[in-house]
Amino acid sequence: MDAAGGEQLSLAAVRDALVRLEDSVVFALIERARHPRNAAAYAPGGGGAGGRSLVEFFVREAEALNAKAGHYQKPEDVPFFPQGLPLPLFPTKSPPKVLHPLASLVTVNDAIWKMYFDELLPLFTVDGDDGSYAETVALDFACLQVLSRRIHIGKYVAEVKFQDAPQDYSPLIQAKDSNSLMDLLTFKAVEEKVKKRVEKKARTFGQDVTLEVNAGKQQVTASDSECKVDPTVLSKLYDQWVMPLTKDVEVEYLLRRLD
Amino acid sequence: MDAAGGEQLSLAAVRDALVRLEDSVVFALIERARHPRNAAAYAPGGGGAGGRSLVEFFVREAEALNAKAGHYQKPEDVPFFPQGLPLPLFPTKSPPKVLHPLASLVTVNDAIWKMYFDELLPLFTVDGDDGSYAETVALDFACLQVLSRRIHIGKYVAEVKFQDAPQDYSPLIQAKDSNSLMDLLTFKAVEEKVKKRVEKKARTFGQDVTLEVNAGKQQVTASDSECKVDPTVLSKLYDQWVMPLTKDVEVEYLLRRLD
Structure with a gap:
């Protein structure tokens, strides 16, 4: 994780990373929303190689390129198509080992993929087709990547919480009691705050900034x-x-934490 | 251009596209600024294929992938490494032909590349190395791409201005009088407004948004x-x-406009 200094993992550093990534999520969605749905980019076949949709072709190839450049070395960077990814062609720095070695096995990317295309995309893009399919799938890839990174930082959240109270977590882990682990990881008040903050970020970053005199006021009162x-x-x-999904990652990580 | 409806080109549509791209430029720079300089990503050789720097390797490969997906069909989407780009593997929609056919020849990408790495990058990234080279060059590619698109929309600006006053432009074009064309294209008051607006956008989109009570006020007064x-x-x-550079694009376009 970028914000984690050295081998030391602190709740403050993990929280800072999560908060900073909220901005990235909002930016990525705003950029994708420049284009309408563009359903042709998601149609299987699409005229392309191997009968795949354009978006699947693009994400597979983009992940291969990113892997060659040295991406996917950190436990929070999880590819959507991990099978047969090429090795890095350039020297990489090993990230500090602060997580359990099995952390890299934890992935909820299949759920993220399904959620993004089936549920989220129709909520923030308008119906229509502007023909910009290549731009569209590149922007989808950016959204998928940042959502996946944000959610898989749950591995660090879980590790911090475990280190803070191993006596609470260990019996539940040994009993493979996913439900009680989930309860222990849930803080409703914090979740309400996060929801309010991301909503405010969307309002702040998604406004039309103009030079008009009242623009300062408008920033706060712009209608949704x-x-x-x-x-x-x-x-x-x-x-x-x-x-x-972050809590799913946390539970999956914790269930392996004592292996 | 996304904002241009059909074959009709209006100054309002071109302006809207330029204003909207300011947001994209600010977002891209904010995202790159998450990482320090990471000079190793720009060192020639870098251990990689063909003795190229990681960033050159990445941009070349990313452009090849984007070309396969159907990018670079529009005159404002200009690749940095156009030699030997693959053909689209998926069906693309032809953009409306609103520009002179020679528009696609106009590119200032060499100047953008040099400006970005030699001048701009040291201004908005901090010294240092966090080892995240693959993320860094992917974010550089996003910055380069959005700056290039923004600047090459100058082709549409020039076409709109030409259509609006062919009697002013034609003699200067015939005389190949670049300097007078540049003067005719320069509106100092508009440029001052744009500078102020992008500064304000950086202030708005680059702030830390919190839920504190005074956050509304803080938005306007946050120090740079x-x-x-x-x-x-x-x-x-x-x-x-x-x-x-936009005006360079405009002049280059206009010099070919009567061919």
């Missing part, structure tokens, strides 16, 4: 319909998918 | 040092490079 992505979509994204 | 990218860097970027 004027925003490039509806702020309540961000709140829903975090409530229904990002935070639950 | 708290922003993720120094807002004056955006103003300088537009003043010294984006707007001059």
Whole structure:
């Protein structure tokens, strides 16, 4: 994780990384929302190689390129198509080993993929086709990548929480009691705050910034319909998918923590 | 151009596209600024294939992938390494033909590349090395691509201006009088407004959004040092490079306009 200094893992550093990634998630969605749905980019076959949709072709190839450049070395960077990824062609720095070695096995990318295309995309893009399929799938890849990174930082959240109270977690891990682990990882008040904050970020970053005199005031009062992505979509994204999937990652990580 | 509807080209549509791309430029720079300089990503050789730097390797390969997906069909989407780009593997929609056919020849990407790495990057990234080279060059590619698109929309600006006053432009084009064309294309008051607006966008989009009560006020008064990218860097970027290079594109386009 970028924010984690050396081998030392602190809750503050993990939280900072999560908060910073909220901005990245909002930026990525705002950029994708420049284009309409562009359903042709998701149609199987699409005229392309191997009968794959354009988006699947693009994400597979982009991940191969990123792997050659040295990506996917950190436990929070998880490819959507891990099979047969090429090795790095350039020297990489090994990330500090702060997690359990089995951390790299934990992935919820299949759920993220399904959520993104089936649920999220229709919520923040308008119906239509502007023909910009290549741009569209590149922007989808950016959204998928940042959502996946954000959610898989749950591995660090789990490690910090475990180190903080091994006596609470160890019996539940040994009993493979996923439900009680989930309860122990859930803080409703914190989740409500996160939802409010991402909504505010969407309102701030998705506004039309102008030089008009009242623009300062307008920043706070701009109606949601004027925003490039509806702020309540961000709140829903975090409530229904990002935070639950993060906790799935945390539970999956903890279940392996004593192996 | 996304904002141009059909074959009809209006100054309003071109302006909207330029204003919207300011947001994209600011987002891209804020994202790159998450990482320090990471000079190793730019060292020739870098251990990689063909003695190229990691960033050159990445941009070449990313452009090849984007070309396969159908990118670079529009006159404002200009690759940095156009030699030997693969053909699209998926069906593409032809963009409406609103520009002179020679528009696709106009490129200032060499100047953009040099400006980005030699001048801009040291202004908005901190010294240092966090080892995240693959992420870094992917974010550089995003910055380069959005700057290039922004600047090459100058082709549409030039076409709109020409259509609006062919009697002013034609004699200068016939005389190949670049200097007078440049004067005719320069509107100091508009440029000052653009500089102020991008600075304000950097201040708005680069702030730390929190849920504190005074956060609304803080949005307007946050000091520049708290922003993720120094807002004056955006103003300088537009003043010294984006707007001059856009006008270079406009002049180059106009010089071919009567061929």
